[in-house]
Amino acid sequence: MRVLIVTVAGMSSRFSQSLGYPCLKCLYPGAGSRLSMLRRLVGLYEFDRYILVGGYRYRELEKAVAEEFGPKRDRMILVENTKYAEWGSGYSLYLGLQKLFPMGFTEAVFAEGDLLVDRESFREVCEAPSDVITASPDPILADKAVAYYFDLHGQIHYLYDTEHRALEIGEPFTAIYNSGQIWKFSQPALLKDAAASLGQEAWKGTNLALVQSYFARSEAFRVIPFRKWFNCNTVQDYEKGIAEIQAYENDG
Numbered sequence: 001m002r003v004l005i006v007t008v009a010g011m012s013s014r015f016s017q018s019l020g021y022p023c024l025k026c027l028y029p030g031a032g033s034r035l036s037m038l039r040r041l042v043g044l045y046e047f048d049r050y051i052l053v054g055g056y057r058y059r060e061l062e063k064a065v066a067e068e069f070g071p072k073r074d075r076m077i078l079v080e081n082t083k084y085a086e087w088g089s090g091y092s093l094y095l096g097l098q099k100l101f102p103m104g105f106t107e108a109v110f111a112e113g114d115l116l117v118d119r120e121s122f123r124e125v126c127e128a129p130s131d132v133i134t135a136s137p138d139p140i141l142a143d144k145a146v147a148y149y150f151d152l153h154g155q156i157h158y159l160y161d162t163e164h165r166a167l168e169i170g171e172p173f174t175a176i177y178n179s180g181q182i183w184k185f186s187q188p189a190l191l192k193d194a195a196a197s198l199g200q201e202a203w204k205g206t207n208l209a210l211v212q213s214y215f216a217r218s219e220a221f222r223v224i225p226f227r228k229w230f231n232c233n234t235v236q237d238y239e240k241g242i243a244e245i246q247a248y249e250n251d252g
Helices: 013-019 037-042 058-068 071-077 089-103 119-127 188-196 200-204 208-215 236-252
Strands: 002-008 047-054 076-080 105-110 116-119 133-134 146-151 156-159 173-185 221-225 229-231
Touching: 002 037, 002 089, 013 236, 037 116, 047 058, 047 071, 047 089, 058 071, 058 076, 058 188, 071 076, 089 105, 089 188, 089 200, 089 208, 105 133, 105 188, 116 173, 116 236, 119 133, 119 173, 119 221, 133 208, 156 208, 173 188, 173 208, 173 221, 188 208, 200 208, 229 236
Parallel strands: 002 047, 002 105, 047 076, 133 221
Antiparallel strands: 105 173, 116 229, 133 173, 146 156, 146 173
């Protein structure tokens, strides 16, 4: 069973500010016939189940799933994160995993819900036979990026500043990437072990605690770069990203 987990619980503060009114950014439809980030992401590839973890403006998410996703909504599981304003993104992932683990899944893809990515690269992630870490083509900027690097022993380490000020690496490294913020977990037992190793305080932080715990244990994973990738912190990011991706895919 293939499962997609998407977390969309965050408060969309920068997006709402750029738009001029409060908005759950994953549902923002854009101009004309442009799809929302969530509808596009869910439509990129067919999964057996879709787990959506919401929080901020959760009733809007419920309504959108009921009205906008057609037959696919029967394969969607909605989860409410009531602590979205208090705890970090790790708790949304935790809630998603609690729904995932009893399913008897064979592999899971986890994606943050404010991304626009090209269909071809996303398919490559989903169809890879191994674990996958993704990379974006964007520069590594402390105010935007989730970064990761490999140390001299080949171990992966993730970097993120919740205050969007600076990133720091305190050791030699062999490579550094801007994360594509989408991951594939192809080893269910390993994913359960990685989750079990984390305490409550870790889940209150970012989702990178689980990602780090899993991929530090994984002995075989691929790094797949996205050809087109946009992290939509603002409405301008979204409009630019959806236009570029649609043009790229239409040309292809």
